[in-house]
Amino acid sequence: MRREMMIDELDWDSNYFNLRCGKVDLTEEDINSGALVDLASRINQFDFVSIRCAGNFVETNYRITSELHARLVDINIQLSKSIEQAPEPSDFRIIPSRDLDEDLFLQMKVLEKDYMYSKFVRDPHMRSRNAFNVYNEWIANSKCFDDKYFAVKLVERRVAGFTLFRLVDNDVTLELVKVNEDFRGCGIASELMRGIDHFGSLRGCETARVGTQLDNLPAINMYHKMGFREVSRTFVYHCWNVD
Ligand SMILES: CC(C)(COP(=O)(O)OP(=O)(O)OC[C@H]1O[C@@H](n2cnc3c(N)ncnc32)[C@H](O)[C@@H]1OP(=O)(O)O)[C@@H](O)C(=O)NCCC(=O)NCCS
Structure with missing residues (x-):
């Protein structure tokens, strides 16, 4: 089932940069179930949105950059x-x-x-x-x-x-x-x-x-x-x- 994609407000960042900043975590399933359609219009309500997606999937990377006009800026690694x-x-x-x-x-x-x-x-x-x-x-x-x-x-x-x-x-x-x-x-x-x-x-x-x-x-x-x-x-x- 398609999950409603909400963008979380980033209050600290908004205050620091004096811009409306938000973030959203996406999964491959979200993208396959058509979530990017809703997300594109919600992103337009913000000055800046950070999108995080775990895993390296060629089609997912392509769709995020082309459909949301986003740039890949970081591949974050967590270690323990x-x-x-x-x-x-x-x-x-x-x-x-x-x-x-x-x-x-x-x-x-x-x-x-x-x-x-x-x-x-x-x-x-x-x-x-x-x-x-x-x-x-x-x-x-x-x-x-x-x-x-x-x-x-x-x-x-x-x-x-x-x-x-x-x-x-x-x-x-x-x-x-x-x-x-x-x-x-x-x-x-x-x-x-x-x-x-x-x-x-x-x-x-x-x-x-x-x-x-x-x-x-x-x-x-x-x-x-x-x-x-x-x-x-x-x-x-x-x-x-x-x-
Ligand atoms: C990353 C950083 C903290 C490493 O500090 P450092 O005191 O130079 O590290 P150490 O001397 O203890 O090195 C430990 C190991 O790290 C690796 N390493 C350190 N510098 C390296 C370099 N320039 N290239 C590749 N490996 C390196 C090596 O495996 C080294 O072991 P070795 O000496 O047996 O080969 C330092 O380069 C730094 O401050 N960078 C800028 C800030 C930063 O990137 N911080 C981490 C953000 S998460």
Whole structure:
């Protein structure tokens, strides 16, 4: 039976971009049952709609891009792993996001080039709106959460790399991972992952989860090396009704 396709309002994004933003999750069955007809007219009521569809189906990809005038902007990969006991790395700190001081906060900035595989940079409409700053907003907003933490690796007392993560029930969700360009390839992200394992295992956490982009080979290789395995791939398309 055909499911009624509703577009969810994205309030945070609408406020941030000053556009009416929405999102919809589609399945292959939705598309085969004719859902795109309804969806095309609903999309026209928004300035921007993000469409997510799990799995790689040639006909589905073709119909979303041609019938909805959408662009494929990201192939998102979700990975997970069991948390194992690990020794705490040296020069490593875990800081509740509420307690982050101004000095460290100022050292944790995401640049556009750091997230060059992200839909916020790859989509020209997003890039022209400096959408990569969404990551810096997440860092700033993390102060409002009791369950978010920063893992920080220091070199000569300066931040060389950090991870923003969240503890929910027995799960650790990694939200942002960044190693400063000068320190990449030196094992810093691996240390951050081990440090989070150490912290999580002491708190009874069982699983760690993270998402990244198919093209982000440094990140995918790093996650695989640290024991993560892929659990899903989702194709993300953007529809714009503004110039
Ligand atoms: C992805 C990132 C965090 C890796 O940090 P890093 O400290 O350089 O990673 P490590 O030195 O711990 O490397 C661990 C493994 O990752 C893989 N890796 C790291 N850099 C790589 C590269 N440029 N190309 C391919 N694989 C790479 C390797 O398998 C490496 O193991 P090896 O040294 O035994 O070969 C870093 O490149 C980065 O900050 N990128 C920009 C932000 C980003 O993409 N974050 C992830 C978003 S989800």
